[in-house]
Amino acid sequence: MKTILVANRKGGCGKTIVALTLAAALAGRGQRVALADADRQKSASRWLKQRPGSAAPILAVDWTDAGDFGEAPKKLDWLVIDAPGALRGERATRLVAEAEAVMTPILPSWFDVDSSARFLKEIEELKRVRKGKVGVHLIANRVRPGRAAARLEAFFRGLGQAPLAWIADRAAYAELAEQGLSIFDRPQRAYAPIRAQWAPVLAALD
Numbered sequence: 690m691k692t693i694l695v696a697n698r699k700g701g702c703g704k705t706i707v708a709l710t711l712a713a714a715l716a717g718r719g720q721r722v723a724l725a726d727a728d729r730q731k732s733a734s735r736w737l738k739q740r741p742g743s744a745a746p747i748l749a750v751d752w753t754d755a756g757d758f759g760e761a762p763k764k765l766d767w768l769v770i771d772a773p774g775a776l777r778g779e780r781a782t783r784l785v786a787e788a789e790a791v792m793t794p795i796l797p798s799w800f801d802v803d804s805s806a807r808f809l810k811e812i813e814e815l816k817r818v819r820k821g822k823v824g825v826h827l828i829a830n831r832v833r834p835g836r837a838a839a840r841l842e843a844f845f846r847g848l849g850q851a852p853l854a855w856i857a858d859r860a861a862y863a864e865l866a867e868q869g870l871s872i873f874d875r876p877q878r879a880y881a882p883i884r885a886q887w888a889p890v891l892a893a894l895d
Contacts, residue, residue: 690765693894694788696781698811699804700774703794703830705732706862708771711792713871714891716745720766723748727758727784733771739869758783785815788823790894794830795844795852797837802844809848826893827851831858854889 695708708724716722724747726733737749748762752770761768772784785791791812795805809825817823827845829852832838845851861883865871872880872887 690761690768691790691894692768692770692788693790693792694770694772694784695792695794696770696772696784696808696812697793697795697805698774698808699796699801702796702801702805704728704774705736705771706866707792707794707828707830707856708733708769709736709866710862710871710873710887711890711894712747712767712769713745714873714887715767715769715894716747717873719745721748721764722746722767722769723750723762723765725750725752725761725768725770727752728771728773729753736866736869739867741869744870744874759787781812782815785812785817785823791818791823791825792828792853792890793825794828794856795841796831797829797833797841799840802840806844806848824893826853826890828853828890829855832856833858853893854886856886857883859883 693711695704697704712722712724724733724737731753734749734751737747750761752758770784770787793805795801812818812825818825827850829841832855861872861880872883
């Protein structure tokens with residue numbers, strides 16, 4: 690089993706949408722996938738309850754109680770973890786300990802860039818990250834052309850790490866989420882350009 694942790698200390702950066710999009714993409718490949726909800730808002734859990742039986746199955750795991758960390762169904766191919774906001778300290782250490790990869794979505798605003806920089810610095814100090822046992826990947830999320838996007842580009846240059854992907858701000862994510870679906874549950878041609886933006890992220894997981 691491979692484990693992906695979707696995390697950032699900044700709330701509202703789109704962690705849940707990233708987590709459910711990855712889970713749906715992997716499940717759509719016919720792989721056995723579980724989505725672990727570690728956020729007390731339980732947005733990922735509510736999404737799974739809305740998911741129709743016709744969609745690729747994704748198992749639900751409730752990690753909103755910190756004591757449940759590590760408990761997951763057997764014989765999984767992938768476990769995707771939707772981390773809580775304000776992730777830090779012992780909880781961050783325990784969640785990173787479960788993962789092979791950390792996906793950090795970053796929004797193009799000064800507040801998000803500032804908070805994300807501090808979050809990345811903190812997890813760099815964790816032993817598994819320092820030893821290279823956990824890959825930390827960045828995703829530029831909800832991007833629109835303009836000054837904010839330029840600020841985000843400057844942030845990545847200063848960080849010395851390019852994002853895996855630039856994900857545009859699209860209403861389709863929220864509209865489909867209301868139905869328990871993602872862009873990877875919809876094969877229509879209209880969604881193809883949106884799905885294509887995720888190709889580098891999925892390639893990094895192969």
